[in-house]
Structures are given as C-alpha cells and as structure tokens.
Amino acid sequence: MSEIDMTADERPRRRAAFGFIFASALMTSISFGLMIPILPNLIRQLTGGDTAAASDWNVVFATTWGLMQFIVGPILGMLSDRVGRRPILLISNFGLAVDFLFMAFAPTLWWLFVGRILNGVTAASFSTGGAYVADITPPEHRAKNFGMLTSAFSMGFLVGPTLGGFLGDINIRLPFLVAAGLTALNWFYGLLILPESLPAERRLARFEWTRANPLGSLRLLQSHPGLLSLAGVGFLFQLAQIVLPQVFVLYTTWRYHWSMSVLGLTFLITGVMGVIVQMFLVGPAVARFGERRLVLIGCVAGALGFAWYGSASAGWAYLMAAPIFAFSGFLMPGVQGLMSQRVPPNQQGQLQGANQSLQGIAGIIGPSIFGLTFAFSVRHNSTLHLPGLAIYLAGGLFVLAFLLAWGFAHPHRAPAPAALSLAIKAPEKSG
The missing domain is CATH 1.20.1250.20 (MFS general substrate transporter like domains)
Incomplete structure (x- = not known):
C-alpha cells in the first residue's frame, strides 16, 4: 500500500x-x-x-x-x-x-x-x-x-x-x-x-516444518529472482563485520598501544558516526540514488575503510578512516529493502528468518576465521609484516559483496500471491 x-x-x-x-x-x-x-x-x-x-x-x-x-x-x-x-x-x-x-x-x-x-x-x-x-x-x-x-x-x-x-x-x-x-x-x-501488521487473509495457510527448518528456509532464497545473490551480499557484510568485535581491541592495543580510555572513546566516535548514517542519511540517500547505488556505496565504503584500518601505521591515521567506513552502514538497509520487494507479504517472516540464519552462520564461523588470522599475522610479524591481515580479509569480503551486488542488486517487485486480495488492508488492531 x-x-x-x-x-x-x-x-x-x-x-x-x-x-x-x-x-x-x-x-x-x-x-x-x-x-x-x-x-x-x-x-x-x-x-x-x-x-x-x-x-x-x-x-x-x-x-x-x-x-x-x-x-x-x-x-x-x-x-x-x-x-x-x-x-x-x-x-x-x-x-x-x-x-x-x-x-x-x-x-x-x-x-x-x-x-x-x-x-x-x-x-x-x-x-x-x-x-x-x-x-x-x-x-x-x-x-x-x-x-x-x-x-x-x-x-x-x-x-x-x-x-x-x-x-x-x-x-x-x-x-x-x-x-x-x-x-x-x-x-x-x-x-x-x-x-x-499481518491480517488473516495475508497469512500462510499452514505451517510447514520442511520450510521452517534452517535449510528449508534458505531454499526460499532460491525461489525468487536474485534473492539468493542479495542474501549473499548481506552474509558477506555480516561476516566481515565480525572482524571488529573479534580483533579490534587486540589489534589496536598491540599495534598502537591504546589505553582503555582511548578504546572507549574510539567506540563512541565510530558508533555515533554509524548511527548518524543509518538514522539520518539512509532515507535521503535512497530517495536520491535508489537501493542499488546505496548497496554499492556501502560495499565501496566498507572495502576502503577496512583497507585503511589495516594499513594505518599510527592510531591517528586509523581514526581518519572512521568517516569513510561509517558509510558501509548504507549496505544492509539497501539489501533488506531490495530483498523485501522480491517476496509477497506472507513470506516476509520466512525471508527475515532466512537472513537471521545466515547471520547465525556468520556468527559461528567468523570468530575463528578472524581470530586465527590475526594470531597468525602476529606470530609471523617479523617476516610477514602484515599486522592488519585479518582486517584486509574483511575488506576483501566487501569487494566480493560489491561484485555480487553489481550483478544482482536491482529493484524488483514481487507479484501478489493468487490467494491474496488485490486490495491490501491496513494492519488490524489486536489485543
């Protein structure tokens, strides 16, 4: 509506x-x-x-x-x-x-x-x-x-x-x-x-365990054009983001010798920048550029931001990348907007559940990927000289996300299911 x-x-x-x-x-x-x-x-x-x-x-x-x-x-x-x-x-x-x-x-x-x-x-x-x-x-x-x-x-x-x-x-x-x-x-x-928000006439006729289990829910992503690729973009974003909570404290204290107070201030600065982008800039940006460009900008900002974070030789240089990386916050709103356009009302919950399953997978494998990579780079720093290797890896995931988004992040409107009324009603009151 x-x-x-x-x-x-x-x-x-x-x-x-x-x-x-x-x-x-x-x-x-x-x-x-x-x-x-x-x-x-x-x-x-x-x-x-x-x-x-x-x-x-x-x-x-x-x-x-x-x-x-x-x-x-x-x-x-x-x-x-x-x-x-x-x-x-x-x-x-x-x-x-x-x-x-x-x-x-x-x-x-x-x-x-x-x-x-x-x-x-x-x-x-x-x-x-x-x-x-x-x-x-x-x-x-x-x-x-x-x-x-x-x-x-x-x-x-x-x-x-x-x-x-x-x-x-x-x-x-x-x-x-x-x-x-x-x-x-x-x-x-x-x-x-x-x-x-979901009137009775727009709901699923029955609950099916074969589609509600994680693998069954992920099959939904194959049933609509471009949906699986967009989900892949979102998964790569979620996986890349895990590098920050996993190695940020260890990386910055080891490389820049930051104190707890500096760490806290950095959390505050980067967090505020992210909130500003997500709360105040996503709306005007999508109105001006559309969801596709929003996703692509987010991918580029994430890749550049992580490349800068990984190569910064001083703490002040690391902080200079924060405004760039903040625009990676464009990515997920754009992806979610495009994905939600591809499924009818009675599959929106399944779609979000599938996305949450992918986020769960990222949460399972991400800590080991980035934690072990950082440990390897520290142990071999005298010969490798790549203390930011784990962060470069996260930046590479944003590059892969960009390539996927370039091919598949296009607006698409799902047809209403045959069982639904053409006139979509407003949310009914309950309780």
Whole structure:
C-alpha cells in the first residue's frame, strides 16, 4: 500500500507501530550490550577465577548463541507468517525478560549456559521485527525504515556496554536484572499498543516444518529472482563485520598501544558516526540514488575503510578512516529493502528468518576465521609484516559483496500471491 492509499488515521497507527519496533530493537540491543563487559567476567567467576577456562567457555557461549539464531530464526519467521507478527514479538519479549532473570540468579556455569541457549532462542525474534517493518512500510520507503531499525541496534550497543560496566562495578549480576526490566517494560508497552501488521487473509495457510527448518528456509532464497545473490551480499557484510568485535581491541592495543580510555572513546566516535548514517542519511540517500547505488556505496565504503584500518601505521591515521567506513552502514538497509520487494507479504517472516540464519552462520564461523588470522599475522610479524591481515580479509569480503551486488542488486517487485486480495488492508488492531 502506498502512502496516498492510506487514510488519515492509518498513518499515525503505522508510525506508532514502527515506534514500538524501533523501541523494541533499542531496548533489546541495550540489554545485550549490558552483557558485553559482564558475561565473560561472570563466566570466569563461575569457573573459579580460571581465565583460560573462562576464555574457552566464552567461545562456546558465543558459538551456541549463533547456532540458536541459525536454527530458531526461520521457525519464528514462518510462525509469524502463519499466526501474525504481534504474538511472536510479545512472546519473545516476555521470554527474553524471564531469561535475563534466569541468568541473573544462575548458581552454576551450566545454569548460565542454559540461560544463554534460551537467550539465543528468544533473540531470534529479530527476524519478526524485520517482517513487521516490511508489512507496514511501502516498498519505496523500506530501506529508510530498515536503516532506522539498524540505527536502533547501533545506539543500543553504544549505551549498553557503558551502562553494563558501570552497573557491573556495583554488582556483577545487576546488569542482568536491568536487562530483564527493560525487556519486560517493552513487552508491557507492546501488549498495550502494538497492532497486528499481518491480517488473516495475508497469512500462510499452514505451517510447514520442511520450510521452517534452517535449510528449508534458505531454499526460499532460491525461489525468487536474485534473492539468493542479495542474501549473499548481506552474509558477506555480516561476516566481515565480525572482524571488529573479534580483533579490534587486540589489534589496536598491540599495534598502537591504546589505553582503555582511548578504546572507549574510539567506540563512541565510530558508533555515533554509524548511527548518524543509518538514522539520518539512509532515507535521503535512497530517495536520491535508489537501493542499488546505496548497496554499492556501502560495499565501496566498507572495502576502503577496512583497507585503511589495516594499513594505518599510527592510531591517528586509523581514526581518519572512521568517516569513510561509517558509510558501509548504507549496505544492509539497501539489501533488506531490495530483498523485501522480491517476496509477497506472507513470506516476509520466512525471508527475515532466512537472513537471521545466515547471520547465525556468520556468527559461528567468523570468530575463528578472524581470530586465527590475526594470531597468525602476529606470530609471523617479523617476516610477514602484515599486522592488519585479518582486517584486509574483511575488506576483501566487501569487494566480493560489491561484485555480487553489481550483478544482482536491482529493484524488483514481487507479484501478489493468487490467494491474496488485490486490495491490501491496513494492519488490524489486536489485543
């Protein structure tokens, strides 16, 4: 439905609905950000202070979380196509709040591990949030709203770690309680005001496990022209991005001898730049250049930014690349906008679930790829002289993404399914 087809009272409802999705993404990402400085230390506490054992368990926790995203994301995505977005979002938010409480009082490492598994399951509702945005947004404005949604995640991961460190100094389990409170508040807010975005006549006729499992969901990407290649662009982006959390601290402290305060300031500067691009520049850029050019600009910015990061011989030179790399934030909103145009309304949840599965795969393999590459470059630095090898590798992934996008990132409108009414109704109220 276009903006001119909506009645005057439907536009505020859609804005309010998007406001909830934005707030949900923000609160959820703050909740996860709270865990970043705390979870490894809590694991170390539960392993009796053994740092090496804590490091091993931290890898297990991270890999398991990615695995849960890979498995459960498609299931929740298809469920939202069958029963609607609202119940999946509310159940997931409530489950996430309960899970944070579970982890806050976990008496042993194994209890904490079970909590992390449940956390990965409930966090898989991110795919449903993306489907909701596609439901309530005309195709020509989806890249803008996906950019806003991404900026919410970026803002949350700016605020969360700082708040988590402060609260963790008071009590190491306090951030879990705060995270539980934030997600519970978001659940209650949604319970009161969130309308359903997918009317009954636009839903799947039945839930099929053969299509809801991860491999089945990925087959969806082969069923529409260019969709698999666009998903490949998004996967390469997600995989390349993992180099930053995996090696950034080790790389900059080893090469530039940065202190913790400088690291914190750098996180703040680069994070703010990313938020500015995603929140304020994606909309005007897609209106002026279109989604295709948005994706290509993001690929070029990512490749150039990583090449600069890897070759910078001084800390100040490293920071000079931050404004360039920030424009890599154009890539995913453009890709999501193009992908959402290629599937009908009753497959938007499956699409977002498939994307989340790919993100889970990146989360599983990325840490090993970049971590081992960085370790190799450090061990052989006297002969190799490539301390930024892992970052160059990430830049190469952006080059591959550019080549894929050049061939396949074209606008395309999916035909409405035969079972659907030609007149698409506005979101129905629920609850």
